[in-house]
Amino acid sequence: MPSRKSLIIGLVLCLAGAPLIYRQFSPADEEVAQHTGLPGQEGGPAQPAGALPATVSDSGPETQLLKIFAEIEANRLGAALQLTEALLRQYPNYRLAHLIKGDLLLARARPIDAFGAASDAPADKVADLRAEALVRLKAYRERPEDNFVPRYLLQMQPDQRFAVVVDTQRSRLYLYENDRANGGRPRFVADYYVTQGKLGADKYVEGDKKTPIGVYHVTANLPRQKLADLYGSGAFPINYPNEWDRQQGRGGSGIWLHGTPSDTFARPPKASDGCVVLTNQDLDAVAKNLQVGLTPVIISPSVEWLSLDDWTKERDELNATIDTWRQDWESRDTERYLKHYSPRFKAGGQDFAAFASQKRQVNAGKEWIKVRTDNLSVFRNPGKDEVVVVTFDQDYRSNNLTNRMKKRQYWQRENGKWKIIYEGSA
Amino acid sequence: MTIKSLAQPRFQQLKTLRALTIGLAIGFAAPAFADNLPEVQRLIKQGQYPQALEKVDVYLNSRPKDAQGRFLKGLIFTEMNKPTEAIAIFTRLSEDYPELPEPYNNLAVLYAQQRQYDKARTALEMAIRTHPSYAIAYENLGDVYAKLASQAYDKALQLDSSNAATQNKLALIRDLITTSGKGNVKPTATVAAAPAPVAAAPAKPAPAPAPSASIVTTTPGAAAQPLAAPTPAPAPQAPKLAESKPTPEAAPAPAPTAKAKTGDDEVLKAVNAWASAWERKDMKAYLGAYAADFKTPRGMSRKDWEAERTKRIAGKGGKISVQIDGPEVALNGDSATVKFRQHYKAPGLSSSASKSMVLVRSGNRWLIKEENAR
Numbered sequence: 117m118p119s120r121k122s123l124i125i126g127l128v129l130c131l132a133g134a135p136l137i138y139r140q141f142s143p144a145d146e147e148v149a150q151h152t153g154l155p156g157q158e159g160g161p162a163q164p165a166g167a168l169p170a171t172v173s174d175s176g177p178e179t180q181l182l183k184i185f186a187e188i189e190a191n192r193l194g195a196a197l198q199l200t201e202a203l204l205r206q207y208p209n210y211r212l213a214h215l216i217k218g219d220l221l222l223a224r225a226r227p228i229d230a231f232g233a234a235s236d237a238p239a240d241k242v243a244d245l246r247a248e249a250l251v252r253l254k255a256y257r258e259r260p261e262d263n264f265v266p267r268y269l270l271q272m273q274p275d276q277r278f279a280v281v282v283d284t285q286r287s288r289l290y291l292y293e294n295d296r297a298n299g300g301r302p303r304f305v306a307d308y309y310v311t312q313g314k315l316g317a318d319k320y321v322e323g324d325k326k327t328p329i330g331v332y333h334v335t336a337n338l339p340r341q342k343l344a345d346l347y348g349s350g351a352f353p354i355n356y357p358n359e360w361d362r363q364q365g366r367g368g369s370g371i372w373l374h375g376t377p378s379d380t381f382a383r384p385p386k387a388s389d390g391c392v393v394l395t396n397q398d399l400d401a402v403a404k405n406l407q408v409g410l411t412p413v414i415i416s417p418s419v420e421w422l423s424l425d426d427w428t429k430e431r432d433e434l435n436a437t438i439d440t441w442r443q444d445w446e447s448r449d450t451e452r453y454l455k456h457y458s459p460r461f462k463a464g465g466q467d468f469a470a471f472a473s474q475k476r477q478v479n480a481g482k483e484w485i486k487v488r489t490d491n492l493s494v495f496r497n498p499g500k501d502e503v504v505v506v507t508f509d510q511d512y513r514s515n516n517l518t519n520r521m522k523k524r525q526y527w528q529r530e531n532g533k534w535k536i537i538y539e540g541s542a
Numbered sequence: 543m544t545i546k547s548l549a550q551p552r553f554q555q556l557k558t559l560r561a562l563t564i565g566l567a568i569g570f571a572a573p574a575f576a577d578n579l580p581e582v583q584r585l586i587k588q589g590q591y592p593q594a595l596e597k598v599d600v601y602l603n604s605r606p607k608d609a610q611g612r613f614l615k616g617l618i619f620t621e622m623n624k625p626t627e628a629i630a631i632f633t634r635l636s637e638d639y640p641e642l643p644e645p646y647n648n649l650a651v652l653y654a655q656q657r658q659y660d661k662a663r664t665a666l667e668m669a670i671r672t673h674p675s676y677a678i679a680y681e682n683l684g685d686v687y688a689k690l691a692s693q694a695y696d697k698a699l700q701l702d703s704s705n706a707a708t709q710n711k712l713a714l715i716r717d718l719i720t721t722s723g724k725g726n727v728k729p730t731a732t733v734a735a736a737p738a739p740v741a742a743a744p745a746k747p748a749p750a751p752a753p754s755a756s757i758v759t760t761t762p763g764a765a766a767q768p769l770a771a772p773t774p775a776p777a778p779q780a781p782k783l784a785e786s787k788p789t790p791e792a793a794p795a796p797a798p799t800a801k802a803k804t805g806d807d808e809v810l811k812a813v814n815a816w817a818s819a820w821e822r823k824d825m826k827a828y829l830g831a832y833a834a835d836f837k838t839p840r841g842m843s844r845k846d847w848e849a850e851r852t853k854r855i856a857g858k859g860g861k862i863s864v865q866i867d868g869p870e871v872a873l874n875g876d877s878a879t880v881k882f883r884q885h886y887k888a889p890g891l892s893s894s895a896s897k898s899m900v901l902v903r904s905g906n907r908w909l910i911k912e913e914n915a916r
Contacts, residue, residue: 191841211698218694224840225688234695241699 176308176398177203177210178256181249184216193220210381212245244384251287251385252309260290260304260421267420268331269302270431270504271494272412278405279412280373282310282392283419284317284327287385289394290419291402301424308402311383311393317417319356319390322368327390328356331495331505332413334373334406348375349396350403354413359538360497360505360526363462373413375399416498434494437527437534438506442487450479458528458535483515502529507542582614591622609639616648625652636668643669643676650682659693662686675854677895677915806871809878809901812908817864817884823856833902833909863887876903877911 180203187196197220203213215232222228231249232242260266266281272294279302281290289310292302312327313319319328332354340349351374357366368390375396376383382395392415394402405411422430441456454472461468479485488511497503503526510523524542527534578601585594595618602611616631629652636645646669653662663686669679695701812831819827829848838847855862869882881898900912 191843193841209697211700213698214694215698218691218698220691221687221694222691225684225691232695232698234692234699234701236701237695237699238701245698 176395177207177213178252178309180206181212181252182256185253188220193223196220207381209379212248212382215242215245244387247385248287248309248382255286255288255307255309258286259307262304263424264421265302265304265424265427266290266292266414266416267422267427267430268414268416268496268498269412270427270434270496271492272300272302273410273491273493273507274300275407275491276410276412276493277407278305280402280406280414281419282312282327282413282415283417284312284329284415285418287312289392289398289402291405293405301427305405306401308394308398309382311385311387311391313388313390314386316386317415319368319371320366323389324368325389327388327392327415328361328366328368328371329415329417329498330356330358330361331497332356332358332371332415334408334411334413337403337406337408338372340375343374345377347372348377348393349399350375352403352406352408359524359540360503363538373399373402412493412495414495414498419498430496431494434504434506434527434534435492438489438492438494441536442489445487446485448479448482448485450476453479456534456536458530458537461535461537463538463540481516486513487511497526503527503537504534579610579614582611582618586614586618586621589621591618594618595622607638609635609642613644616645620648620652625656628652636665640668641672643673643679646672647676647679647682650679650686654682654686654689657689659686659689663690675893677893681915806873806878809871809873809880809908810869812901812910813866813869813880813882813899816910817866820855820864821862823858823862825852825856828855831910832913833904833911836910837912839913858888860888877901878903878908 180199184196184199184203187193187199197217200213200217200220204210204217207213219228219231219233222233231246234242268281269279269292272279274294274296276294278294279292281292282288283290287310289308291305291307293305295301295303314325317327317329319326334352335355336353338347338351338353340347343351351372353370353372356371357368370390372391374391374393376393376399383393387393392413437456441453444453444456447453450472454475457468457471459468461471463471466474489508490511492506492508495505497505506525506527508523510519510521512519512521522542524540525536526538528537529535578597582594582598582601585591585597595615598611598615598618602608602615605611612631612635616628616635619625619628619631629649632645632649632652636642636649639645646665650662650665650669653659653665663683666679666683666686669676670683673679816828816831819825819831829851836844838844842850863886865885867883867885869880872879872881878901879898880901881896883894884897885894895915898912898914899910901908902911
């Protein structure tokens with residue numbers, strides 16, 4: 117009976133790409149790495165042993181799925197079934213594991229030729245589980261290297277202990293720690309499988325079932341008791357739409373990070389109305405590190421990674437630019453100060469002309485100005501436009517006015533120079 | 543123990559577990575009691591369970607350990623729809639005689655009826671561990687795997703199959719069997735001495751060449767075997783298990799071995815040569831009868847399969863007899879399907895089972911591509 121062979125072919129074909137997992141040095145790996153902007157793997161296995169701290173995601177199902185598929189590839193279906201059953205003891209509601217178990221059992225009863233071989237299996241549900249298997253294995257294999265960081269985390273403010281970066285194409289959430297002992301460089305902590313909107317990313321209007329792309333932060337912590345079962349073990353709303361979204365006419369609301377309903381361990385990669393959904397155990401692990409009003413949540417269609425050298429360069433350049441803006445403000449040379457603003461600047465109902473004339477008028481009455489920018493954070497906005505989000509506690513003093521505020525600016529690179537295109541209180 | 547057929551079978555191959563094993567002809571040391579059990583079996587056949595129970599209890603009073611008596615008692619409880627009692631008996635029997643596959647198999651049937659497929663699976667795997675060639679257990683295990691797969695799919699895909707496939711579909715297989723010559727079992731001298739309740743004995747029942755074992759075999763209704771042409775008239779698929787008891791079928795017409803219709807001669811010749819190589823334990827000829835792309839059972843590698851066959855055939859002491867009974871050939875170009883009843887006898891085991899093979903033409907030879915017990 118050809119059962120086993122059929123199963124293997126089915127799984128391997130359907131999980132096209134998954135077998136690569138077992139071949140660390142295949143050229144295909146490098147191709148994938150280049151295309152996605154991931155650090156290359158020419159050095160072989162990505163992480164030197166011990167380079168990373170033990171992470172929560174190591175306890176997720178990825179390692180076990182990987183072993184299961186390795187056993188299937190090696191034609192050890194009995195071992196694969198045992199591992200699958202062990203996985204189910206750990207996560208009894210894990211639908212993907214149930215599907216694999218079904219295939220492995222059915223293969224013993226008759227030949228099967230496809231992943232999800234149940235005779236009346238709804239194709240969409242099988243496709244969802246297959247997609248989950250693929251993204252989980254791919255993300256696991258392509259975990260970020262220790263000396264590469266997401267480009268977006270240029271500078272975290274000192275009290276931001278962690279940052280969340282979501283890659284929607286990879287269905288992955290990366291948790292980074294603000295390593296203040298090392299100059300605030302982001303240190304990888306863990307990564308988790310996530311679900312995004314049914315129709316993908318780049319939200320534009322209410323009801324489009326998409327997950328927004330941008331720089332956000334956690335605005336609240338809604339405990340499980342206050343939530344419907346759909347949200348699982350907790351929910352953390354984020355500030356979509358932010359100032360920049362509104363300016364671009366983006367709408368919608370109610371974008372949360374949240375958990376999973378009780379009838380399933382995980383949801384398919386694309387299933388929410390725009391929220392970012394984690395398994396309950398992962399949400400609980402992440403939640404411990406979230407600070408309401410502080411923790412950045414940056415959602416990207418495809419995370420860009422920088423080597424530490426490049427990251428340092430980019431960060432220094434921006435910090436210098438911001439500090440020049442500050443000094444130019446203190447100089448009371450209004451034209452020099454205004455050079456930092458884009459002609460397309462808009463904020464609080466003012467365009468650049470109105471803003472400029474107001475500044476000229478105000479500065480005329482100043483004998484001295486002192487500006488401090490404390491708790492500075494600089495996050496690059498994902499997307500093809502080069503935009504960074506700068507937030508700080510502004511301490512403004514002058515001969516006739518003293519003002520403290522939390523300010524947020526959006527800088528955009530125009531003709532090679534960073535210019536402010538929005539600013540306002542945060 | 544009503545078995546409904548599926549309105550909409552999710553797994554077409556779902557046959558079903560059958561409480562098949564009826565025989566269990568373990569030798570009887572004391573002839574004084576020997577005829578009590580046939581009486582019990584006769585009562586079971588007639589559906590007189592309370593009387594059968596009474597008799598078997600009397601029998602067991604003096605021989606509380608007797609495997610055959612306990613086995614029949616378990617069977618009676620099964621027929622009386624007392625699964626708890628039946629499970630208790632078969633469980634203890636499997637503990638006392640771990641080498642016997644039948645108690646495990648029947649336990650599995652009972653568990654499957656209660657939809658405890660995990661337990662059924664464990665029991666069947668035990669049956670196969672004790673008797674790797676126990677075809678019924680394989681078939682039942684296939685059904686149990688399919689049920690477990692179905693349950694897993696339900697969980698994976700949120701299907702609601704609670705209405706479909708809730709009951710097993712009956713497919714008759716019977717047969718019976720066995721016992722190793724080990725353990726507490728005393729060999730009977732010949733197959734004929736065993737209380738086979740059914741006449742469908744292998745063609746040459748008399749001189750069982752097994753010096754050390756007792757075997758028997760009953761081939762209760764060879765139903766659901768419409769393929770084995772000259773075999774007993776198929777009993778209609780019974781909706782009730784009770785009806786699937788062995789019936790005193792006419793013995794299979796001892797079809798003149800593989801003498802067949804014209805045109806199929808070459809194929810039959812190949813099958814007979816295969817059987818003959820098996821009997822002679824000529825592994826080269828035996829393995830050479832299989833095509834290079836032969837579908838090995840359970841997806842074993844060819845190498846493992848050959849090793850297993852070699853161990854089972856060449857490694858077996860004593861004489862092996864393989865008879866091909868009532869072969870039917872369906873020729874289709876360079877491929878042929880042959881269905882027949884295979885009577886197998888060797889020390890420690892005799893069986894009689896329907897088999898189908900697919901042969902393919904390779905040059906001037908016909909080679910076996912598939913071989914399935916049916």
